[in-house]
Amino acid sequence: MVDPAPRRAPLVPLLLIAVIALVVSLPAATMFGPASVSFSDVVEVWRGRLAGDAVTTPVERIVWNIRAPRVVLAAIVGAGLAVAGTVVQTLVRNPLADPYLLGVSAGASVGATAVITLGVLAAAGTWALSVGAMLGAVIAATLVFGVALAQGGLTPLRLVLTGTVMAAAFSAVASYLVFRSSEPQMAQGVLFWLLGSLARASWEQVALPLMVLLASLTLLWFLRGWLDGLLSGADVATALGVPVVRLRVLLFVLQAVLVGVMVAIAGGIGFVGLIVPHMARLLVGPLHARMLPVGALFGALFLVWVDVAARVLAPPQDVPLSVVTGIVGAPVFLVLLGRRRYRFGGES
């Protein structure tokens, strides 16, 4: 006899633990890298900087100017991808959906590849890569949206088909750009970007993704009931008074902005947006009021430590983040799939 009540983690203690873990992880993660710094030094630097002291010593420079923005961005991007994954999974009611399903990141990769191989947007300087990726994401999202709408609306099936087909086309364009570029370093640069990296992180990059993340979470918090309704299907949601068509448009735009910004900052980091929402649902159930904050915190924690692994696995080189998330993510996902009773939006 199976226990009829699924085991749920108590929400408030879980959130508290995750918040504390994140607060500890942010400084702790700046200890690791090619040059290791002791925890007490790290705490000293963070305390000094947060109190307004100037950065003077080399250790302070490594910890605060190089590693700290990287760790903070890892947390923001991890949370952003987890939230985007949740949005896409709810929008298309498909457990295999991830933030990259709807073609936004493939479009971003065309933009980034064009910047790396063709040198377009050189005027944007250090921002060129992010701006190129963002432009690509906007164009791709608009195309996918337009095609899906023209062919029958933003229904789950239409979105999955359009997104997958268009993503394949965008990836082909990106591959072609790499193929016709003459220099092998460029191909490596593109590959590194595609697989995700925070190696170029700086404090100036933090504000935009942080604002996008907080705004998205706030909006989704107000929409939480409607999202729960949509999870049961369009007819049920309509019968419960959810404006399904408008909600789908809103969610599409939201995921496009989230994915566009996160990918522009960090490249195409895989697995986070796929697994973390599932993990949150397993722990606290599928209602969005519970799983969204848990997922955001878990995504942040996960990527902070993935990025630490990326720094320490093969020093002095950075390992691309997708290499780490894939190696950690694949077994985690298999365990999820093998779990006795986890089923999301389908019979399988």
Next chain:
Amino acid sequence: MNAHLEARGVACGRGRRTVVAGVDLRLARGSRLAVVGPNGAGKSTLLRALAGLDRPHAGEVRLDGIPLGELGARARARALAIVSQHETPPADLLVQELVGLGRLPHRSPWATDDGQEWTERALARLDLTSFATRSVDQLSGGELRRVLVARALAQEADLLMLDEPTNHLDLRHQHELLATIRGLGVTVVAAIHDLDLAQRYFDQVALVHGGRLAAVGTPEEVLSTELVGAAFGVRSVRVRHPESGRTHLLVEPWPGEETG
């Protein structure tokens, strides 16, 4: 006085193809209408149009005299609840969470109050209190139906629409569910296959056949030998039950098609 639910010249269908047309109906508050008809006649299609899930191709549906199209989505969801035939709720959702979704049309996004007492009352009325913390994917077909009806009750809607509510239920659970629904005291519209159940638990029957409402009236009027024969291609007789004295509908294939 306005009818609780009224259809005026409604034509409806799936996509552009009209399946049923010229539907006129008036349903008083508290009455129960069974929509019967052969497979593919358009029972579900008509139900969807009456519930506002699909826009009718022609005519209009009124709720307490107000055209359904003029009601906002939330207002409609507060007045009318639907239990559809196929619904797979998200896995790992608890019964109380699924029933709690019925509070959606009443909840403002800012409210922290989630209408828990309504959920509990709905669970209690359908005798589901002990199921509250079960996962919905652990429920039998009959239990899931009851949970979905409880969600409809949590909506506080006094018009309940059900598409084939007794599908996949065994004999006892068919009777239990329909008796429960009858006891709720709300207005009910249900598409149903079993004509005997229709005449037992409903006070009006609408027969959908040949792209229109072939007949509307009391079960005795509509479930006559002639009308049932014309719509379903079977021979029906009314027989008095030797013990209960209740009238039942017995059905035989036409003589030429005898198989058993």
